[in-house]
Amino acid sequence: MDKLKKFASDxxxxxxxxxxxxxxxxxxxxxFNSGRSRAKWSGFTTDWYLxxxxxxxxMAALRNTVIIAFLSALxxxxxxxxxxxxxxxxxxxxRNTIMSITNIPMLNADIVTGISxxxxxxxxxxxxxxxxxxxxxxxxxxxxxILSVMPKVRQSSKDTYEAAxxxxxxxxxxxxxxxxxxxxxxVTSGFMLAFTMSLDxxxxxxxxxxxxxxxxxxxxxxQVRKGIxxxxxxxxxxxxxxxxxxxxxxxxxxxxxEKKKGKAK
Amino acid sequence: xNNKASRYLAGPYVVWIVGFIVIPLLxxxxxxxxxxxxxxxxxxxxxxxxxxxxxxxxxxxLLSAGSTIVCFLIAFPLAMILRENKxxxxxxxxxxxxxxxxxxxxxxxxxWQTLLERKGVINGILTTLHLPEQHLINTTAAVMIGMVYDxxxxxxxxxxxxxxxxxxxxxxxxxxxxxxxxxxxxKIILPLSVPGIVSGVTMVFVPALTTFAxxxxxxxxxIYLIGNVIEQEFMQDxxxxxxxxxxxxxxxxxxxxxxxxxxxxxxxDSERGGIM
Numbered sequence: 001m002d003k004l005k006k007f008a009s010d011x012x013x014x015x016x017x018x019x020x021x022x023x024x025x026x027x028x029x030x031x032f033n034s035g036r037s038r039a040k041w042s043g044f045t046t047d048w049y050l051x052x053x054x055x056x057x058x059m060a061a062l063r064n065t066v067i068i069a070f071l072s073a074l075x076x077x078x079x080x081x082x083x084x085x086x087x088x089x090x091x092x093x094x095r096n097t098i099m100s101i102t103n104i105p106m107l108n109a110d111i112v113t114g115i116s117x118x119x120x121x122x123x124x125x126x127x128x129x130x131x132x133x134x135x136x137x138x139x140x141x142x143x144x145x146i147l148s149v150m151p152k153v154r155q156s157s158k159d160t161y162e163a164a165x166x167x168x169x170x171x172x173x174x175x176x177x178x179x180x181x182x183x184x185x186x187v188t189s190g191f192m193l194a195f196t197m198s199l200d201x202x203x204x205x206x207x208x209x210x211x212x213x214x215x216x217x218x219x220x221x222x223q224v225r226k227g228i229x230x231x232x233x234x235x236x237x238x239x240x241x242x243x244x245x246x247x248x249x250x251x252x253x254x255x256x257x258e259k260k261k262g263k264a265k
Numbered sequence: 266x267n268n269k270a271s272r273y274l275a276g277p278y279v280v281w282i283v284g285f286i287v288i289p290l291l292x293x294x295x296x297x298x299x300x301x302x303x304x305x306x307x308x309x310x311x312x313x314x315x316x317x318x319x320x321x322x323x324x325x326x327l328l329s330a331g332s333t334i335v336c337f338l339i340a341f342p343l344a345m346i347l348r349e350n351k352x353x354x355x356x357x358x359x360x361x362x363x364x365x366x367x368x369x370x371x372x373x374x375x376x377w378q379t380l381l382e383r384k385g386v387i388n389g390i391l392t393t394l395h396l397p398e399q400h401l402i403n404t405t406a407a408v409m410i411g412m413v414y415d416x417x418x419x420x421x422x423x424x425x426x427x428x429x430x431x432x433x434x435x436x437x438x439x440x441x442x443x444x445x446x447x448x449x450x451x452k453i454i455l456p457l458s459v460p461g462i463v464s465g466v467t468m469v470f471v472p473a474l475t476t477f478a479x480x481x482x483x484x485x486x487x488i489y490l491i492g493n494v495i496e497q498e499f500m501q502d503x504x505x506x507x508x509x510x511x512x513x514x515x516x517x518x519x520x521x522x523x524x525x526x527x528x529x530x531x532x533x534d535s536e537r538g539g540i541m
Contacts, residue, residue: 040389116290
C-alpha cells in the first residue's frame with residue numbers, strides 16, 4: 001500500500017514537472033529546427049542563434065531589459081534601504097501612513113499602476129521612453145526592497161550604532177561599518193527580488209515605454225501580431241538557460257563552496 | 266545623528282512615493298471622474314454597465330476564479346507530497362517547481378501559443394498520427410491554460426511554505442486521537458494553511474483578473490477580457506476618461522475580492538507568502 005502511494009505521488013510530481021517544462025522544452029527544440037514549421041522537424045541548425053545575434057532590435061531589447069533591471073534595482077535598493085531606517089524612527093502614525101502608501105503598488109493591479117503612471121507622465125508632459133520605464137520600475141521595486149529591509153532594521157539595535165559613535169567613528173563610518181553589515185541580508189534579498197521583478201515585468205513597461213523602445217517582454221508581445229520568428233525561440237532558450245544557471249548558482253553555489261571549504265580543512 | 270534627524274532619511278523616499286504613487290493615482294481618479302470638458306461625471310464608471318464592457322469583466326471574473334481554483338487543486342496535493350517527502354526549501358525538487366516564477370512570463374505564454382496554434386506542435390503531432398486537427402487556440406480553454414500555467418508557481422510557493430510550517434506532532438496527534446485522513450485534512454491541515462491559501466489565491470486571482478497579454482496571445486482577440494478593453498481604450502482609442510473610469514471599476518473589484526479573501530485569514534500579521 002505504501003509502495004503504491006509512493007508510486008502515485010511520484011507520478012503526480014512527474015506529471016506536473018511535465019506540464020511546467022514541456023512547453024519550455026518545445027521552444028528549445030524548435031530553436032534548433034531549420035524549418036520555420038512548428039510541426040515538422042527539418043534538420044538541426046544554429047542559424048536562428050546567429051540571426052538573433054545579428055538582429056539589432058532583439059539585442060537592443062535585451063540590453064534595455066538588463067540595464068533597466070539593474071539600474072532600477074540598484075536605485076530602489078539604495079533609496080529603499082535609507083528610507084527603511086528613516087521610517088523605523090518615525091512616530092507610529094506617519095510610519096503607518098507611509099507603509100500604507102508603500103503597499104499600494106504591491107496590492108494594486110499592475111494594469112492600474114501602469115496606466116496611472118502613464119497618465120501622470122503625459123499630463124505633466126514628460127515624454128515616454130527609457131527614463132519613464134526606469135522611473136516606473138523603481139516605483140514598483142521600492143515596496144519589495146522596503147519589505148525585505150524593514151525586518152532587519154527592526155531587529156538591529158541602536159546601541160551598536162551609538163557605541164561606534166562613542167568610540168570615535170563618524171556617522172558615515174558607523175553607517176557603513178556597523179549599521180549596513182547588519183542589514184545586508186535584507187538588502188541583498190531586496191535587490192535580487194527587485195532585479196527579477198523588473199526583468200519579468202511586462203504590463204507596467206507596456207504602458208510607460210512609449211514608441212521606439214522595447215524590452216524583451218514588449219518585444220515578444222509585439223511579435224505575436226506579426227507572426228513569431230524562430231529567432232524568438234533562440235532568444236527564449238538563451239534566456240531560460242541564463243536564468244536557470246543564475247538561480248542554480250545563487251541557490252547552491254554558497255552551499256557548495258561551504259562544503260568544499262569544509263573538505264579542505 | 267539622533268532619532269529625530271534620522272527620520273529625514275526617509276525624505277527622498279517620501280518625495281518619490283508622493284510623486285510616483287500618490288499623484289498618478291490622483292491623476293487616474295481625476296480622469297475617471299471627469300468628462301472631456303473637465304466637468305465632474307460618473308458616466309465613465311457607469312460605462313461598465315454597457316454590454317461590451319460588462320461581458321469582458323464577467324468573463325474575466327469567471328476565468329480568473331476558474332484558474333485560481335484549478336491552480337489550487339493542482340498545487341495543494343503537490344505541496345502535500347513535498348511536505349510528506351520532507352523536501353526542504355533548499356532541495357532541488359522544490360526549486361524545480363518554483364523556478365518558472367523567474368522566467369519571463371511572456372516567453373512562457375509564447376511557448377503555449379506555439380503548442381496550441383492551428384499549425385502548432387500539438388496539431389502537428391495529431392496530423393502525423395492521422396488524427397483530425399483540433400481547434401485549440403483562440404478558445405476560452407486556451408486562455409485558461411495560459412493563466413494556470415503562468416501563475417501556478419505563485420500558488421505552489423505560499424502553499425508549500427504554509428504546509429511546511431505545520432508541526433508533524435499536530436498531525437500525528439490528530440491521527441492518534443482517531444481522526445481519519447479526511448478529518449485531519451479538513452480540520453487540521455486546511456485551517457492551518459489558510460495564510461498560505463490566502464496569499465496564493467491573491468497572487469493568482471488578481472493578475473489573472475487583470476491580464477490582457479494572456480487573452481491577447483492565446484485568445485487571439487476573440488476572448489476579450491476587461492484588461493483588453495482597458496488596454497484598448499488607452500493604446501488605440503485614446504479615450505483616457507473612459508479608460509480611467511473602467512480602470513477604477515476594475516480596481517474596486519480587485520480591492521473587494523482581496524478584502525473577501527483576507528477575511529478568511531485571522532492571522533493578519535502572517536508574512537505575505539515570502540516570495541524568495
